[in-house]
Amino acid sequence: MIKFEHITKIYNKDIKALKDLNFEVADGEFLVLVGPSGAGKSTLIKLLICEEKPTRGHIYIVGKDVVNLKAREVPYFRRRIGVVFQDFKLLPKKNVYENISFALEVVGASSRQIKKKVEAVLDIVGLKDRKENFPDELSGGEKQRVAIARAVVNRPKLLIADEPTGNLDPKTSWDIIRVLEEINKRGTIILLATHNKDIVDRIRKRVIKIKNGRIVSDKERAKY
Amino acid sequence: MINLLRIFKYGFQNFWRNGLLSVATTLVLTLTLFTVSVFVAITLFANAAVESINSRIDVVVYFNDETPDSEIARIEGEVKKLSNVRETTYISKDAALDKWVSKTEDQSLKNAITSENNPLPRSLEIKISDPEKTHEVADYFNQETIKPMVHRVRYNKEVIDKLVRYTSAFKKIGLGLVVIFIIISIFVVFNTIRLAIYSRRDEIEIMQLVGATPSYIRWPFVVEGTLFGIFAALLASLLIIFGGKYLFSSGIIPATSLNEVLNFLGPEAAKYFSGASASIILYQVIVGILLSVVCSMVAIRRYLKI
Numbered sequence: 001m002i003k004f005e006h007i008t009k010i011y012n013k014d015i016k017a018l019k020d021l022n023f024e025v026a027d028g029e030f031l032v033l034v035g036p037s038g039a040g041k042s043t044l045i046k047l048l049i050c051e052e053k054p055t056r057g058h059i060y061i062v063g064k065d066v067v068n069l070k071a072r073e074v075p076y077f078r079r080r081i082g083v084v085f086q087d088f089k090l091l092p093k094k095n096v097y098e099n100i101s102f103a104l105e106v107v108g109a110s111s112r113q114i115k116k117k118v119e120a121v122l123d124i125v126g127l128k129d130r131k132e133n134f135p136d137e138l139s140g141g142e143k144q145r146v147a148i149a150r151a152v153v154n155r156p157k158l159l160i161a162d163e164p165t166g167n168l169d170p171k172t173s174w175d176i177i178r179v180l181e182e183i184n185k186r187g188t189i190i191l192l193a194t195h196n197k198d199i200v201d202r203i204r205k206r207v208i209k210i211k212n213g214r215i216v217s218d219k220e221r222a223k224y
Numbered sequence: 225m226i227n228l229l230r231i232f233k234y235g236f237q238n239f240w241r242n243g244l245l246s247v248a249t250t251l252v253l254t255l256t257l258f259t260v261s262v263f264v265a266i267t268l269f270a271n272a273a274v275e276s277i278n279s280r281i282d283v284v285v286y287f288n289d290e291t292p293d294s295e296i297a298r299i300e301g302e303v304k305k306l307s308n309v310r311e312t313t314y315i316s317k318d319a320a321l322d323k324w325v326s327k328t329e330d331q332s333l334k335n336a337i338t339s340e341n342n343p344l345p346r347s348l349e350i351k352i353s354d355p356e357k358t359h360e361v362a363d364y365f366n367q368e369t370i371k372p373m374v375h376r377v378r379y380n381k382e383v384i385d386k387l388v389r390y391t392s393a394f395k396k397i398g399l400g401l402v403v404i405f406i407i408i409s410i411f412v413v414f415n416t417i418r419l420a421i422y423s424r425r426d427e428i429e430i431m432q433l434v435g436a437t438p439s440y441i442r443w444p445f446v447v448e449g450t451l452f453g454i455f456a457a458l459l460a461s462l463l464i465i466f467g468g469k470y471l472f473s474s475g476i477i478p479a480t481s482l483n484e485v486l487n488f489l490g491p492e493a494a495k496y497f498s499g500a501s502a503s504i505i506l507y508q509v510i511v512g513i514l515l516s517v518v519c520s521m522v523a524i525r526r527y528l529k530i
Contacts, residue, residue, distance in 0.1 A: 049433070072437075079435035089430050093241050103434040105230050150434065 082151030235447025
């Protein structure tokens with residue numbers, strides 16, 4: 001479960017990125033975050049992955065107040081959430097298998113465990129036959145699947161997807177959304193930030209709309 | 225344990241996969257070590273040469289024949305106590321004659337002086353430790369009580385003055401250049417390594433994103449830095465050894481000239497230099513590793529946000 005309590009983020013006197021945000025996300029939920037550029041979506045995500053701290057308020061992720069996390073605890077906390085970005089953020093010098101496995105190496109998993117988990121996650125995203133390829137040899141959709149595989153290989157409770165379809169054509173975008181829905185079915189909370197009206201209108205999930213740092217609407221099975 | 229293995233694996237892998245950048249960094253470090261070493265070696269060599277010339281500077285005091293031996297012995301005792309005097313040797317009339325005979329080749333000249341008829345004066349040879357303070361000795365012999373007993377004090381004031389001027393200037397310039405060079409080198413190496421790390425900032429960002437601890441991110445860079453240091457030190461040493469051999473074998477510097485210089489400087493200097501060239505390799509390895517590791521550590525701090 002994720003809980004935002006009176007979250008305010010002020011960068012300086014004039015720029016208030018977020019103003020008194022309050023909402024909860026239940027376990028297993030698929031939440032869509034929409035809003036124009038500069039509304040505060042990216043700030044919200046930065047707070048969730050502890051890249052920045054809120055000026056006021058508390059964020060609870062699986063019962064833990066992440067605002068008061070000590071710097072040395074942050075890496076361990078991040079292993080429990082997955083993030084995917086518009087620009088994939090894959091390492092060009094590592095092949096598909098290595099791009100995913102290094103997220104497990106970081107946590108100190110054994111080589112046998114790594115092999116097992118990477119094979120399993122490649123199966124979920126449908127890239128079993130591409131594991132020897134390097135990112136340059138993949139299409140945009142395939143790259144994003146690798147990024148998703150890397151994000152979920154540690155079996156996180158929460159997967160944050162920041163504009164994951166921003167660089168993809170409509171058909172490929174849908175493939176990615178299907179993968180996210182598949183992961184959601186396995187019990188991971190999905191937080192999808194997107195501009196894509198078509199996708200929001202068709203998946204019919206809970207939609208939170210942010211404008212000027214405030215929540216302007218929060219509806220189940222909503223449209224854009 | 226697994227992490228330690230992975231740190232080494234990735235250190236080596238990064239070094240290998242970043243091929244061109246690794247080669248460039250290693251070469252910059254090599255040139256730095258090479259130039260600094262050569263410069264330090266030249267300065268050390270020149271300083272040793274200067275020291276050795278300095279130690280050869282003598283003041284010779286010739287006494288009047290009327291001066292009693294006891295007075296000369298007293299003067300020698302007093303001169304020995306001067307802080308600047310390293311060694312004194314008393315040359316009696318007989319010793320002066322022996323020297324004369326051994327130096328002179330003309331038989332008739334040799335026979336001109338005999339031990340019964342010996343005009344050669346007794347003298348005191350004084351070796352000075354610091355030529356900049358020769359005047360201490362000169363002042364002593366200028367005293368009113370001593371002056372009448374002395375026939376002549378011989379010390380080559382001009383040569384000594386010139387030597388003092390050149391050597392002190394040389395030492396200062398040499399030291400200054402070495403310091404400037406080392407500072408420039410540190411900046412160049414630091415910048416090169418910073419660029420190498422800058423080119424991998426995405427990788428660092430992603431590692432942080434998937435929950436790598438700062439030390440897990442940092443250590444492969446340190447391993448990589450160590451590799452830069454080792455390879456650069458080995459290359460620089462090879463460059464010095466083979467470069468030196470080439471200079472002598474090709475005749476650019478005639479080998480005999482080095483031997484002459486070493487002979488002139490004496491066996492201690494020769495030993496010193498062969499020892500120094502062995503330790504130069506060791507120093508290069510240590511300095512090379514230290515420099516690149518410290519630069520890596522400092523450079524990576526910027527990209528480790530937490």
